[in-house]
Amino acid sequence: MESEVKLASGALATLAVATAALVVLPYIQVRDIQAPEGLKPYTSAELRGRNSYIANGCVYCHSQQPRDKNFGPDAERGWGRATVPADYVYDKPHLLGSMRTGPDLMNIGVRQPSQDWHLGHLYQPRAYVPGSIMPSYPYLFEVKDKADTGEVEVKLPPGQGPEGKVVIARPEVLDLVKYLQSLKRNYPVLPPEPEGAGQ
Amino acid sequence: MNSTVLSLLAAFLLSLIGLFAFMWSMRKGLLVENPGAAAAIFTPGEIGLADDPTLTAHDRERLQKAINATNARTPDERWQNEPDTDFTREQRMQADESSRWPVLLLIVFACLWLVLGSIAGLTASLKLHMPDWLVQQAWQTFGRMRTMHLTAVFYGWITNAALAAIVWLTPRLMRTTLRGAPWIVLGAVFLNIGVASGIGAIGIGWTAGMEYLEIPWQIGIFIAIGLVLIAVNVFDTVRHRTARHLYVTSWYHLAALLWIILLFIIGKLPGVHYGVQQATMNWWYGHNVLGLWFTPVSVGIIYYFLPKVIGRPVRSYNLSILGFWTLAFFYGQVGGHHLVGGPVPGWMVTLSIVQSMMMIVPVLAFAINMACTIRGRAHLVKYSPTLRFMVFGAVMYMLSSLQGSFEALRAVNQVAHFTHFTVAHAHLGAYAFVTMVLFGAIYFMLPRVLHREWPCPRLIAVHFWLAAGGAMIYFVFLTIGGWLQGTAMLDAAKPFMDSVAVTIPYLQWRSVGGALMVTSHLVFAGHLLAMLLKVKSQRTGPALWGDPAAAAAAALEVRHGK
Numbered sequence: 001m002e003s004e005v006k007l008a009s010g011a012l013a014t015l016a017v018a019t020a021a022l023v024v025l026p027y028i029q030v031r032d033i034q035a036p037e038g039l040k041p042y043t044s045a046e047l048r049g050r051n052s053y054i055a056n057g058c059v060y061c062h063s064q065q066p067r068d069k070n071f072g073p074d075a076e077r078g079w080g081r082a083t084v085p086a087d088y089v090y091d092k093p094h095l096l097g098s099m100r101t102g103p104d105l106m107n108i109g110v111r112q113p114s115q116d117w118h119l120g121h122l123y124q125p126r127a128y129v130p131g132s133i134m135p136s137y138p139y140l141f142e143v144k145d146k147a148d149t150g151e152v153e154v155k156l157p158p159g160q161g162p163e164g165k166v167v168i169a170r171p172e173v174l175d176l177v178k179y180l181q182s183l184k185r186n187y188p189v190l191p192p193e194p195e196g197a198g199q
Numbered sequence: 200m201n202s203t204v205l206s207l208l209a210a211f212l213l214s215l216i217g218l219f220a221f222m223w224s225m226r227k228g229l230l231v232e233n234p235g236a237a238a239a240i241f242t243p244g245e246i247g248l249a250d251d252p253t254l255t256a257h258d259r260e261r262l263q264k265a266i267n268a269t270n271a272r273t274p275d276e277r278w279q280n281e282p283d284t285d286f287t288r289e290q291r292m293q294a295d296e297s298s299r300w301p302v303l304l305l306i307v308f309a310c311l312w313l314v315l316g317s318i319a320g321l322t323a324s325l326k327l328h329m330p331d332w333l334v335q336q337a338w339q340t341f342g343r344m345r346t347m348h349l350t351a352v353f354y355g356w357i358t359n360a361a362l363a364a365i366v367w368l369t370p371r372l373m374r375t376t377l378r379g380a381p382w383i384v385l386g387a388v389f390l391n392i393g394v395a396s397g398i399g400a401i402g403i404g405w406t407a408g409m410e411y412l413e414i415p416w417q418i419g420i421f422i423a424i425g426l427v428l429i430a431v432n433v434f435d436t437v438r439h440r441t442a443r444h445l446y447v448t449s450w451y452h453l454a455a456l457l458w459i460i461l462l463f464i465i466g467k468l469p470g471v472h473y474g475v476q477q478a479t480m481n482w483w484y485g486h487n488v489l490g491l492w493f494t495p496v497s498v499g500i501i502y503y504f505l506p507k508v509i510g511r512p513v514r515s516y517n518l519s520i521l522g523f524w525t526l527a528f529f530y531g532q533v534g535g536h537h538l539v540g541g542p543v544p545g546w547m548v549t550l551s552i553v554q555s556m557m558m559i560v561p562v563l564a565f566a567i568n569m570a571c572t573i574r575g576r577a578h579l580v581k582y583s584p585t586l587r588f589m590v591f592g593a594v595m596y597m598l599s600s601l602q603g604s605f606e607a608l609r610a611v612n613q614v615a616h617f618t619h620f621t622v623a624h625a626h627l628g629a630y631a632f633v634t635m636v637l638f639g640a641i642y643f644m645l646p647r648v649l650h651r652e653w654p655c656p657r658l659i660a661v662h663f664w665l666a667a668g669g670a671m672i673y674f675v676f677l678t679i680g681g682w683l684q685g686t687a688m689l690d691a692a693k694p695f696m697d698s699v700a701v702t703i704p705y706l707q708w709r710s711v712g713g714a715l716m717v718t719s720h721l722v723f724a725g726h727l728l729a730m731l732l733k734v735k736s737q738r739t740g741p742a743l744w745g746d747p748a749a750a751a752a753a754a755l756e757v758r759h760g761k
Contacts, residue, residue: 002445003445004434004437004438007445007453008454010524011453011454011458014524014527014528015457015458015461015462015491017528017531017532018483018487018534019483019531021550022479022482022483022531022534022551023480026475026544027476029544030474030544031476033474054408055404056337056340056342057340057341057343057345059342059410063617065540065541067540071540071613072540073689073691077691082542083542084542085474085475085542088474088542089473089474090474091473091474091477092473092474092477093408093472094473094474094481096478097617098410099621100617100698101327101619103695126330126331129696130696131699131700133327133328133699133703133706134330135331135334135340136330137334138334139334139335139340
């Protein structure tokens, strides 16, 4: 090859093809998708919680994309139905994830609706799931002698908390739990048939 | 029109285009070999001479003897063609001289990030089987530590070292001096301000949240400016070239520079991408950083150093053309295989799987070419540390790329997706291939940059075996662990926690491998520091290419000339 112009244009052309296929066409295909009726936009507390999910890198161990039953027993594990693009219209940035060091969380709000469970589990995962390798997040909590008014005290299983002290959830982790509780994609993907249809 | 008809039509059109391309290449004489262009990396009279600046005079003589013996045993006249150039060693020394400071700065930054990044990586690895270790501070949590590791080694280590190789090789290959060296230094400073701030941002929890694209776009601006400054001046050097042919290495390097800049800018555009489309963009970027930046840079480096060390031009210039264009075309489209089974358009995933399999073409083109170049000379790795790194890297490129092709297939992906198997694969590519090749390049370049020998060549061997051994332990155990994890996860009868428990011993072995790799980096960085600080300094005449007369002359020149 003797011409750097040919080289550069060839290189740009191949990248353009790839970009068209993987970026532009999917954009055109999904841009008009409407949010399903069952999906509500995140509240501001949930969005703050989502930011903390991102900041602490939860996505590196938890996916948010249950797959079809042809691909694995995701539904049988209670992770929910296979998702569709419409389930993600409020997701910015997307959190599909690429690892399942821990379970899929797309429907964790359905499986674990309890705030107490989430707070305790974030404080010490091994108090709830023996053998778990999820990090504990003590920096999201405060250990005090006693709770002030308005503070949320974490109810831990017996023997798991610090002796004679209480564990207080910081606002950040309360928001995070609100986000986790909001993860529910259990509404039907297609709107129900209008009454009298097909008659 | 249904998809079957469409794909049949597409296949028909593609074969027609292929046929025309073949006819065109026949007419243009592209299938006739071009030994002159293949020999472009040599100066007149240099073919057949050993060139490995990591060696002491005595070891260089041993390498030269081994090469002479091999060449005498299997004479290969066709590849003794002289390069079509009057470019002399002295001119090449000037080319090296012009790129000294930018290259040195980039290498020093690269090594700094290598050490910090790999310590962060080892910490993250340990945390996976010691989950209550270092949990009091937010920045130490696994999710951030892992990401700081990735950012440091991707944008810090590999990108800096790759740019160092590009900046050093371009003037040599263009047979001219480097243009705009101060601008390149400025570019390197911008780039590394970006990397440092990016890592800091991730540490405090400010991240864009997408794999490989975590650096916030506000900080990304610095990286983009740095890359553009460097690329503009590299292309300016190309414009002032005296070489007629662009050698293989330069195709890869120049194209890669264009690609990474565009990838990075499109990937970081704020406010454009969201939801599922953002996920496809994310993996278009994520895989192309490997495929269109790390891989072409490293392949280009091998295409230069491997023939250079053994003094024998690359076997087939045309095969390398085939390898280059097929890589350029196929690699860009493979990213969708990261979303197999995900909520994305099915056609896109299928396209990516097909192109992943097509990647076998450039890999085989490269492998055949390198195998033929080094055939009968593989034993030379005993004598040359640079060659050892290059050959190891080349073999690992073949393995990791072939593994990647098969990993994209739905049946394999079903098990491997979402597991440590993928992580092992990523390290086979980014470490055993790319990083090892960059080590080799740095070992070769630095003596020419500093006009100084490596203080203790034995340490290079220590580094090699620690790094290679560590990487292999890492890869083998994590691959097995990941596969067991995947099969356990697919078995609905087993609770999810079984897929965690089964990986624990393998995660521990991964930390062992990681610890070896970190140790090797400390050896490497310490050696580099000793060289910079002139510990046991021995001046090397820059023209010392294996013949004692020239060495003596160069030494005299240094003593009397200054």
